[in-house]
Amino acid sequence: MEKILVCIKRVIDYNVKIRVKPDETGVVTEGVKMSINPFDEIALEEALRIKENGDASEVIVISIGPDDSQQQLRTGLAMGADRAVLIKHDEEIEPLTVAKALSEIVEKEKPGLILMGKQAIDDDCSQTGQILAQLCSIPQATFVSQVSIEGEKATVVREIDQGLETLEIDLPAIITTDLRLNEPRYVKLPDIMKAKKKTLDIIESSEMETDFSSSIEVIAVTPPPPRESGIMVEDVDQLFAALKEKGLMS
Amino acid sequence: MSKVLIVADHFDGDLLASTSKTVNCASEISEDIDILVLEKDSIISPQASTIDSVKNVLSISNEAFEHPIASSMAPVVAEIANDYDCILLPSTTFGRDLAPRISAILDVNQVTDIMSVEGPRLFKRPIYAGNAIQTIKVADGQKILATVRTASFKELGNSNNANVIDTDMPAVDVPSHTRYGGVQSEKTERPDLQVASTVISGGRGVGSADNFELLYELADKLGASVGASRAAVDAGFVPNDMQVGQTGKIIAPELYFALGISGAIQHIAGIKDAGTIVAVNKDADAPIFEIADIGIVTDLFEFIPELISKLD
Numbered sequence A: 001m002e003k004i005l006v007c008i009k010r011v012i013d014y015n016v017k018i019r020v021k022p023d024e025t026g027v028v029t030e031g032v033k034m035s036i037n038p039f040d041e042i043a044l045e046e047a048l049r050i051k052e053n054g055d056a057s058e059v060i061v062i063s064i065g066p067d068d069s070q071q072q073l074r075t076g077l078a079m080g081a082d083r084a085v086l087i088k089h090d091e092e093i094e095p096l097t098v099a100k101a102l103s104e105i106v107e108k109e110k111p112g113l114i115l116m117g118k119q120a121i122d123d124d125c126s127q128t129g130q131i132l133a134q135l136c137s138i139p140q141a142t143f144v145s146q147v148s149i150e151g152e153k154a155t156v157v158r159e160i161d162q163g164l165e166t167l168e169i170d171l172p173a174i175i176t177t178d179l180r181l182n183e184p185r186y187v188k189l190p191d192i193m194k195a196k197k198k199t200l201d202i203i204e205s206s207e208m209e210t211d212f213s214s215s216i217e218v219i220a221v222t223p224p225p226p227r228e229s230g231i232m233v234e235d236v237d238q239l240f241a242a243l244k245e246k247g248l249m250s
Numbered sequence B: 001m002s003k004v005l006i007v008a009d010h011f012d013g014d015l016l017a018s019t020s021k022t023v024n025c026a027s028e029i030s031e032d033i034d035i036l037v038l039e040k041d042s043i044i045s046p047q048a049s050t051i052d053s054v055k056n057v058l059s060i061s062n063e064a065f066e067h068p069i070a071s072s073m074a075p076v077v078a079e080i081a082n083d084y085d086c087i088l089l090p091s092t093t094f095g096r097d098l099a100p101r102i103s104a105i106l107d108v109n110q111v112t113d114i115m116s117v118e119g120p121r122l123f124k125r126p127i128y129a130g131n132a133i134q135t136i137k138v139a140d141g142q143k144i145l146a147t148v149r150t151a152s153f154k155e156l157g158n159s160n161n162a163n164v165i166d167t168d169m170p171a172v173d174v175p176s177h178t179r180y181g182g183v184q185s186e187k188t189e190r191p192d193l194q195v196a197s198t199v200i201s202g203g204r205g206v207g208s209a210d211n212f213e214l215l216y217e218l219a220d221k222l223g224a225s226v227g228a229s230r231a232a233v234d235a236g237f238v239p240n241d242m243q244v245g246q247t248g249k250i251i252a253p254e255l256y257f258a259l260g261i262s263g264a265i266q267h268i269a270g271i272k273d274a275g276t277i278v279a280v281n282k283d284a285d286a287p288i289f290e291i292a293d294i295g296i297v298t299d300l301f302e303f304i305p306e307l308i309s310k311l312d
C-alpha cells in the first residue's frame, strides 16, 4: 500500500495525577505534562513497522487539536512518520466530529490503512475509529493486539472480553490498537533534529466542511466520590475478623 | 415516554449478564424497553425474554449474525432504531465495537459508559480512567445512543415472560469485507469476572504462571473468579481476558483481593466499585494501600497458603 494514516491525540500524560478544577468546568491542564495518547503511540509504532517491512511507503500522522498539538506531531515525526497534518481547533470536540473531520482527510489522502488508538485516555470514549470506519464504509478491527498484512488483506487478533478473536479484513481498513500490540520505540536526539525539517501542514478547522459544533453538553466535571479510608491488619486472623465484621465471611 | 431499544450481548449460545445490566440502566430512563437480538438461530431470544422489565424481544435470525461483526450489525440496528428514542448497548467489547458505527449511521453523538442516570437526558460518565466524572446532557429532541458501564448496574431478575417477536431482516446492505476467523478462549469452571461476587487478582508480584496456581486454589476455596493486572498479562502469567482495569475489565465484586499489585491508577480504574478491597503487598508504601479497605503488608507466598489452610 502507498500510505498509512495514523491518528494521534494530545492528552494529559498517563502518569499525571488528574485534578478536577474547583469550578467544575474540567480538569487542570495548566503546567501539566502532555503526551501522545499511549494507544496512538502504539498505532504509530505499528505503522512504522509495516513500512519498514516494505508493506507501505509513507506514514502520515494527523491530529485535531490546539496549536500545541504540533509538539506531539513533531514527536511522531521524530519516531519516524514522514509528514504531519494538524487540524487546528481549540475547543474540545466529540468523536463524531473528530471522525467527520478525519474522513475529509481520508478522502483526500486515500490511505491503504488507518491506525488509531482504541481509546483516548482523556475522554475514554472508544468511538472515533469505529465511527470513521462506518463513515468511510470500510472494515474495522478494534482492540487489536496482532496485525499481519497480506497484500490487499490483513489478518488481525482482537482482545475481546471472551479471549482473542481473529478477523480477516479487506484493505483499506481501520485498526484500533490495544496495549499489547507492540512496544513503541524511543526517540533519539538526531531524529528530533531531523523531524524539524519534515512537513507539518496546518489546516484551520473553519476551512473544513465538517461542522465543529456539539449536541452533547457537559454540565459539570466533578471528582469521583472518595472511598472511605481503610484499615491495616497484621495477620490472617485479623483479616478474618475484619471481613467477618463486614459480613463478608461467616 | 421514551422507547428504549437494547442490543443483546451474547457469546457462544449464552446471553451475557451485561444485557440484563443494560436493561437495569434503561429501567431508570423508561418503562418501555425492548431488546433486539441479532443471532443465527433463535437460541438467545428466549433467554432475553426472561429478563425483568423487558416488554418485547425483537428476534432477527440470520446467517449474517453467526458471529458478531460490527459492520454487519450496525446498519440493521440503525434501521430498527428508527422507532426508538433511546438505543443502549453494554460497554463490553461487543458494545464498544458496535455502538459507534450506529452513531455514524444515525448521525448522533454517542455517550460512552453511562454510570448513572440523573434525568431522562442527564447522565454521569467517568473520564480519565474514573479520576473525574462528567455530567452530560443530551440535547432535547435528539436520539440518545449510549453504552452502559456494566459495573455500575446490577443484574435484574429472570421472572419475566416478554413477547418474542420474530422480525424480518431489514433490507440493508451487509458488507462482506470482514471475515470471522475464530475465538480462542480458555474455558474455566470459575465464575465470570464480571459477575463474580469475589475476585482474586494477581499482579507482577505473583512472579510466574505456575505461581498463579496458588491464586486458583484460593479462588476455588472461595468460589471466586481470578483476575490480573496488566503487568501479569504482559508477562504471560495469564491470558488477556483476565486483565482488570482501564483497558481491561471494569468490575464490581463485593470482595476484591489485590495480591502483588502495586495499585497504578489504570488498575484502580477497574475496581472503583468493588465493595471491599483487600490489598496484600510486601511493600508498605505501595499505592494500593491508599485505596484498600483492608491492607496487609506481607509476602503473598506466605499469606495465601495460610489463608487457604485457615479456610479449611
Ligand SMILES: Cc1cc2nc3c(=O)[nH]c(=O)nc-3n(C[C@H](O)[C@H](O)[C@H](O)COP(=O)(O)OP(=O)(O)OC[C@H]3O[C@@H](n4cnc5c(N)ncnc54)[C@H](O)[C@@H]3O)c2cc1C
Binding pocket: A014, A038, A039, A121, A179, B202, B203, B204, B205, B206, B228, B229, B230, B231, B232, B243, B244, B245, B246, B247, B248, B249, B259, B260, B261, B262, B263, B264, B265, B266, B267, B270, B280, B281, B282, B283, B286, B298, B299, B300, B301
Ligand atoms: C494507557 C494505559 C492503560 C493501562 N491499563 C491497565 C489496566 O487496564 N490494568 C492494569 O492493571 N494496568 C494497566 N496499565 C498498566 C499500569 O500502569 C501498571 O503498569 C500495572 O497495573 C502494574 O501492574 P502490577 O501492579 O502487577 O505490577 P507492579 O507495578 O510491578 O507491582 C508489583 C507489586 O507486587 C509487589 N510484590 C512483589 N513481590 C511480592 C510478594 N512476594 N508478596 C507481596 N507483594 C509482592 C510489589 O511490592 C509491587 O507493589 C495501563 C497503563 C497504560 C499506560
Ligand SMILES: Nc1ncnc2c1ncn2[C@@H]1O[C@H](COP(=O)(O)O)[C@@H](O)[C@H]1O
Binding pocket: A007, A008, A009, A010, A037, A039, A040, A062, A063, A064, A065, A095, A098, A115, A116, A117, A118, A119, A120, A121, A123, A124, A125, A126, A127, A128, A129
Ligand atoms: N483530536 C484527535 N486528533 C487525532 N486523533 C484523535 C483525536 N481524537 C481521537 N482520535 C483518535 O481516536 C482514538 C480513539 O479516541 P476516542 O474515541 O476519543 O476514545 C484515539 O486513540 C486517536 O487515535
